[in-house]
Amino acid sequence: MRRATRWGILAAALAAVGAIAALAGTTGSHAAPAAKKTVIIGWAFDQAGQMAPFDNPALAAAKIRIKQINAKGKYRFVINTCDTQNNDAAKAKACALSLLGQGAKIIFTTCDVDYATPVVQETINRGKLAIAPCIGTDQMGPRRFGKKGKLAFSFGNVAQDEGSAMAEYAYSRGWKTAGLATNTRLVYFKNVVQAFDIRFRQLGGKIVDRESYATGQNNVQSAVTRLNSHKAAVYVTSTAFGELPAFVSGMRSLHNNTPILNSWAGDGTYWDTQNPKVTNYYCVTFASVFGDDPSAAVRKMIASLTAAGSPPGTGGFLGGADAIDGVYTAIKRAHGSLKGAVLAAQLEHFNHVAVLGSKVSFSKKWHTVFGRQYRVIKTQANKAKRVGLVTAKVLPKIH
Amino acid sequence: MRRALDALVQLGVPALLVVAVGLVATTVSASNKVYFENALVSVAVVVAIYVFVGNSGVLSFGQISFVAVGAFAAGVMTVPLESKQGVLSTLFPLLRDHTIGNVPSLLLGAGLGGLFAFVVGLPLMRLNGLAAGIATFAVLEITHNVLQQWTKIGPGATTLSLVPETTGPLQGTVGALVVIAVAFAYQRSRLGRQLRASREDSAAAAGVGVHVHVQRLWAFTLSGALAGFAGALLVHQLGSITTEQVYLEVTFLTLAMLVIGGLTSLWGAVVGALAVSGLDSFLSQAEQGVHVLGLKLDLPSGTRLVFLAAIMAVVLILRPSGLTGGREARLPWPWRRG
Numbered sequence: 001m002r003r004a005t006r007w008g009i010l011a012a013a014l015a016a017v018g019a020i021a022a023l024a025g026t027t028g029s030h031a032a033p034a035a036k037k038t039v040i041i042g043w044a045f046d047q048a049g050q051m052a053p054f055d056n057p058a059l060a061a062a063k064i065r066i067k068q069i070n071a072k073g074k075y076r077f078v079i080n081t082c083d084t085q086n087n088d089a090a091k092a093k094a095c096a097l098s099l100l101g102q103g104a105k106i107i108f109t110t111c112d113v114d115y116a117t118p119v120v121q122e123t124i125n126r127g128k129l130a131i132a133p134c135i136g137t138d139q140m141g142p143r144r145f146g147k148k149g150k151l152a153f154s155f156g157n158v159a160q161d162e163g164s165a166m167a168e169y170a171y172s173r174g175w176k177t178a179g180l181a182t183n184t185r186l187v188y189f190k191n192v193v194q195a196f197d198i199r200f201r202q203l204g205g206k207i208v209d210r211e212s213y214a215t216g217q218n219n220v221q222s223a224v225t226r227l228n229s230h231k232a233a234v235y236v237t238s239t240a241f242g243e244l245p246a247f248v249s250g251m252r253s254l255h256n257n258t259p260i261l262n263s264w265a266g267d268g269t270y271w272d273t274q275n276p277k278v279t280n281y282y283c284v285t286f287a288s289v290f291g292d293d294p295s296a297a298v299r300k301m302i303a304s305l306t307a308a309g310s311p312p313g314t315g316g317f318l319g320g321a322d323a324i325d326g327v328y329t330a331i332k333r334a335h336g337s338l339k340g341a342v343l344a345a346q347l348e349h350f351n352h353v354a355v356l357g358s359k360v361s362f363s364k365k366w367h368t369v370f371g372r373q374y375r376v377i378k379t380q381a382n383k384a385k386r387v388g389l390v391t392a393k394v395l396p397k398i399h
Numbered sequence: 400m401r402r403a404l405d406a407l408v409q410l411g412v413p414a415l416l417v418v419a420v421g422l423v424a425t426t427v428s429a430s431n432k433v434y435f436e437n438a439l440v441s442v443a444v445v446v447a448i449y450v451f452v453g454n455s456g457v458l459s460f461g462q463i464s465f466v467a468v469g470a471f472a473a474g475v476m477t478v479p480l481e482s483k484q485g486v487l488s489t490l491f492p493l494l495r496d497h498t499i500g501n502v503p504s505l506l507l508g509a510g511l512g513g514l515f516a517f518v519v520g521l522p523l524m525r526l527n528g529l530a531a532g533i534a535t536f537a538v539l540e541i542t543h544n545v546l547q548q549w550t551k552i553g554p555g556a557t558t559l560s561l562v563p564e565t566t567g568p569l570q571g572t573v574g575a576l577v578v579i580a581v582a583f584a585y586q587r588s589r590l591g592r593q594l595r596a597s598r599e600d601s602a603a604a605a606g607v608g609v610h611v612h613v614q615r616l617w618a619f620t621l622s623g624a625l626a627g628f629a630g631a632l633l634v635h636q637l638g639s640i641t642t643e644q645v646y647l648e649v650t651f652l653t654l655a656m657l658v659i660g661g662l663t664s665l666w667g668a669v670v671g672a673l674a675v676s677g678l679d680s681f682l683s684q685a686e687q688g689v690h691v692l693g694l695k696l697d698l699p700s701g702t703r704l705v706f707l708a709a710i711m712a713v714v715l716i717l718r719p720s721g722l723t724g725g726r727e728a729r730l731p732w733p734w735r736r737g
Binding site: 047048082083085089090091093094095096097098100101113114115117118121122139142143144145146147184185186187 | 428433
């Protein structure tokens with residue numbers, strides 16, 4: 001009996017090796033047929049984890065946009081996907097290598113630069129273009145990835161641009177004093193508020209208080225209480241996750257009805273609290289998903305997504321469609337070249353290039369979009385609607 | 400002669416298994432190679448934990464702190480200088496303006512891991528039972544928060560990127576073998592035997608002259624050094640790292656690997672690490688949709704964790720002492736009699 005047990009142990013150990021070895025004979029289920037003028041795009045994304053609310057709508061929009069582009073004829077884009085499983089670093093790295101092994105020439109990655117790093121590094125190390133549909137910092141590029149970062153771009157809005165647009169909107173509304181609350185968890189959150197701070201003061205506004213909190217630190221209520229003791233025309237933050245409803249409902253629970261202005265992170269109504277209801281709340285975003293976006297193409301895209309069973313919850317979906325448009329334009333301008341360096345050079349020269357939702361620009365310094373026209377959304381009693389449009393005139397220096 | 404043969408088997412069988420994994424890694428696609436490399440690094444981490452937890456019988460939630468220290472030390476010091484001054488500009492000048500090679504970074508990880516373990520072990524190793532477990536958990540929390548907030552020693556809450564990816568199948572295999580060899584040598588040494596005696600009966604061991612606190616401190620320090628070394632292997636395998644990757648999830652996963660394999664043996668540590676890594680990797684692939692032996696397997700997202708947890712529970716119900724029963728590898732029965 002004991003002998004049998006020991007042989008069983010050895011069998012278990014060998015089975016462990018065998019389980020790994022079985023991978024050697026596995027193949028992905030998304031292999032794409034090779035054909036002339038076919039461009040394989042690898043899409044490494046977080047299907048069901050923390051970044052899923054951002055990654056899935058971008059992918060859904062990209063798929064629809066690709067169908068529309070493919071119908072025109074000259075190129076046939078194919079998207080091969082790989083789930084990074086909550087952006088586990090090893091799995092994300094394996095995803096990137098798997099997609100590259102399937103012949104992908106351009107790799108798309110998740111909407112946060114820290115989570116995206118394993119995928120971006122594997123991609124740019126092999127001379128391929130790495131694109132994020134909605135990373136919102138200046139980190140997607142040489143700033144984070146050194147010289148090879150020339151191959152990394154994001155079609156999200158760079159935080160400096162977004163914070164600046166928020167400041168210009170606030171000042172244009174006659175809000176001359178602001179209280180700031182910075183969520184220190186993400187670089188994007190921090191950079192948006194930094195940019196607002198600088199641009200708002202440039203315009204003549206006054207910052208009456210600066211507070212901070214962090215996702216997961218259970219300290220947002222303290223920040224709200226301190227902010228509440230400083231009278232301001234507007235309170236500004238950039239946050240999402242559980243801290244967003246906590247911040248807004250916390251302020252309203254103190255009977256403080258001062259306007260709250262958030263970045264794209266606070267778009268949508270999925271987080272709205274019922275008691276107290278979300279009121280006098282503003283955010284800037286890529287597109288309005290509330291049926292009143294000024295662009296007919298965007299409204300059509302929203303209708304297509306809804307018909308496909310993926311109604312967008314926030315305007316972030318547009319990053320996926322805009323990125324496909326941008327890559328398509330870069331390929332056309334590069335006369336069909338798919339080399340990372342050639343495409344990167346084209347992208348760096350984007351200056352108000354028309355994409356589905358707006359016009360976008362990059363530069364050698366800025367590898368994340370600036371110059372997009374933001375939709376300003378106001379939520380009143382849990383009802384959201386577009387109340388304005390704003391485009392940043394200045395990119396404040398925050399570093 | 401018999402004892403020498405037993406020793407050879409106890410060291411040789413786990414080593415051969417690791418070499419087999421390393422060899423298979425060289426034959427698979429680039430994407431699947433990542434999983435093999437990850438399994439080899441997991442062996443190094445779990446064996447490092449075993450050196451203290453397995454030999455002393457004291458549960459520690461803090462060993463991943465030393466993995467983190469080793470990973471960030473090796474990572475920060477190997478980012479190319481021209482990139483470091485732009486990407487990691489807030490570091491202390493000593494860290495920002497210098498860079499080192501692959502092997503020195505592995506040694507640095509081991510050295511700092513050992514030193515850190517020695518310092519925190521001085522007060523902690525006097526504790527027993529639940530108090531020791533909670534205190535080591537406190538070490539993990541403190542380390543995590545310091546690494547996450549102090550941008551003069553690392554990237555803070557952001558990802559440390561641009562780390563050279565030097566841990567391939569060769570470095571992973573050699574690294575795991577080094578850790579296994581050191582762990583084996585320690586458990587066969589006088590110090591290791593004294594600590595194992597204290598694991599069985601602390602009072603009796605103290606009664607025959609074993610200084611339990613000192614023995615635990617040595618094991619904790621050695622475990623810290625090996626964990627730091629494993630952390631350096633890890634960061635060179637991934638090419639990037641965040642503080643979240645060396646925190647709670649990996650703490651519990653590696654402890655689970657050790658328990659499933661068999662807490663009290665080196666063989667158990669190796670088997671547990673490889674078995675759980677293999678299963679985890681296979682289920683990850685299955686969630687993407689794979690063809691295995693002509694059959695298509697396409698599991699829904701999230702089933703990996705459910706399967707993994709269920710299989711762990713089943714293994715522990717059927718074999719509470721782990722897959723190896725906590726025993727070292729031995730010759731099959733007919734050869735053992737003589």
